Amino acid sequence: xxxxxxxxxxxxxVRERLDPRPAAGEVVVQMKAAAICGSDLxxxxxxxxxxxxxxxxxxxxxxxxxTGAQVTGLKRGDLVLxxxxxxxxxCFWCRSGVQTSCPHGGRYGFGGVDxxxxxxxxxxxxxxxxxxxxxxxxxxxxPSLMTLTDVFCTGHHAAVTxxxxxxxxxxxxxxxxxxxxxxxxxxxxxxxxIILMGRHADRTELGAGFGATDIVLASGxxxxxxxxKLTGGHGADAVLECVGSMQTLTTSFGAVRDGGVISRVGVxxxxxxxxxxxxxxxxxxxxxxxxxxxxxxxxxxxxxLEGRIEPGRVFDRTVGLDGVPDGYRAMAGRQSLKVxxxx
Ligand SMILES: [Zn+2]
Numbered sequence: 001x002x003x004x005x006x007x008x009x010x011x012x013x014v015r016e017r018l019d020p021r022p023a024a025g026e027v028v029v030q031m032k033a034a035a036i037c038g039s040d041l042x043x044x045x046x047x048x049x050x051x052x053x054x055x056x057x058x059x060x061x062x063x064x065x066x067t068g069a070q071v072t073g074l075k076r077g078d079l080v081l082x083x084x085x086x087x088x089x090x091c092f093w094c095r096s097g098v099q100t101s102c103p104h105g106g107r108y109g110f111g112g113v114d115x116x117x118x119x120x121x122x123x124x125x126x127x128x129x130x131x132x133x134x135x136x137x138x139x140x141x142x143p144s145l146m147t148l149t150d151v152f153c154t155g156h157h158a159a160v161t162x163x164x165x166x167x168x169x170x171x172x173x174x175x176x177x178x179x180x181x182x183x184x185x186x187x188x189x190x191x192x193x194i195i196l197m198g199r200h201a202d203r204t205e206l207g208a209g210f211g212a213t214d215i216v217l218a219s220g221x222x223x224x225x226x227x228x229k230l231t232g233g234h235g236a237d238a239v240l241e242c243v244g245s246m247q248t249l250t251t252s253f254g255a256v257r258d259g260g261v262i263s264r265v266g267v268x269x270x271x272x273x274x275x276x277x278x279x280x281x282x283x284x285x286x287x288x289x290x291x292x293x294x295x296x297x298x299x300x301x302x303x304x305l306e307g308r309i310e311p312g313r314v315f316d317r318t319v320g321l322d323g324v325p326d327g328y329r330a331m332a333g334r335q336s337l338k339v340x341x342x343x
Pocket of ligand 1: 087089091
């Protein structure tokens with residue numbers, strides 16, 4: 001089979017490798033759709049060169065091709081979706097809703113586990129990890145279903161941890177795919193107003209389509225000023241920080257009201273932050289973290305299947321497996337918001 005590998009900075013390539021075989025508790029999924037994640041761009045921009053390389057990708061869905069021993073509830077031919085980490089979904093941590101902390105779980109592409117950007121994927125902890133999809137493999141819903149592997153659930157996680165609900169004022173920072181999904185998730189939960197802070201008019205336009213009531217194209221202090229104007233001078237009840245830079249974290253503190261919540265789901269590029277006396281005196285809650293997507297998929301699936309939300313609109317380019325290296329270039333160069341892979 002063929003699968004994507006990264007061997008160094010900006011060096012991703014489709015390589016031949018042995019077909020995966022499932023061990024006990026595992027299944028092999030024939031990939032029907034996959035995607036490039038913003039977080040795939042971190043190793044793409046910075047991974048030191050290696051001879052062996054590493055498989056890439058953690059967003060995929062496909063058809064069960066082969067099942068190992070001790071696999072119940074899944075059979076050959078099932079269309080299944082994987083969250084971006086695998087987990088047993090039975091232990092204390094999984095039952096607590098933090099499947100990303102499962103001691104039997106882990107990340108695709110690490111420790112000998114396949115990546116999602118290949119013709120087939122060997123899935124550990126398959127019965128706990130995979131979610132069956134009640135649609136045919138050529139369903140027009142695949143792009144939106146794909147977003148449940150990571151990006152839409154990540155936006156949803158930002159909204160849920162920030163206690164977004166009916167009538168809550170929200171400021172979303174970042175017009176990447178996660179930020180736009182956070183807008184849609186906040187809208188789905190009844191937030192109003194929803195202010196989207198971004199820099200690219202073509203992306204914020206999709207944000208408006210997803211339910212943003214106001215667009216702020218300014219950043220930094222000027223952007224903070226605009227958010228305050230739009231929220232009666234108070235600041236937003238909830239700020240969803242979907243970028244991960246020190247600058248956007250600082251902007252979040254400026255845009256949130258006293259007593260409000262900042263939720264961070266952007267991969268942080270910083271290790272320290274403004275969490276001292278000022279935050280204590282303002283009663284600001286700082287929350288967020290890695291998204292336990294498996295915890296959310298079941299509750300969101302019906303809205304996608306019944307067409308109430310269409311998060312798949314974040315995909316603005318579709319490539320085959322051979323086009324994946326070009327897809328990385330396009331996303332890294334910001335010519336593409338998010339790339340869908342249909343083999
Ligand atoms: Zn677990």
